[in-house]
Amino acid sequence: MSFVTRRALSTLIPPKVASPSAVGSSPNAARMQRVVSFYEKLPRGQAPEIKPKGLLQRYQHRYMGKNSSALPIIHAIGAMMLIGYAQNYYFHLRHHKNNAH
Numbered sequence: 001m002s003f004v005t006r007r008a009l010s011t012l013i014p015p016k017v018a019s020p021s022a023v024g025s026s027p028n029a030a031r032m033q034r035v036v037s038f039y040e041k042l043p044r045g046q047a048p049e050i051k052p053k054g055l056l057q058r059y060q061h062r063y064m065g066k067n068s069s070a071l072p073i074i075h076a077i078g079a080m081m082l083i084g085y086a087q088n089y090y091f092h093l094r095h096h097k098n099n100a101h
Helices: 003-012 020-024 026-041 055-063 071-091
Strands: none
Touching: 055 071
């Protein structure tokens, strides 16, 4: 096995937390105790689900989360239609509303 392959595989393997040879000697025992206490403090199990806080996060959680749907596309099309009508009214239609001679 080449050096590069061995080096790549060694990063995937976690350090041996409770090796008997490291715990027996006194300088390594304190270091190993720090490693063990670090690993003991790590949370176990599934991570808690993050609650959405803002308006955009609630929208994303509702429509783009686990049960994603096509409604955001429909909402975008509707918003563009509303903005388009508002622009048409402002730039063109407002001039013709009372000119029925």
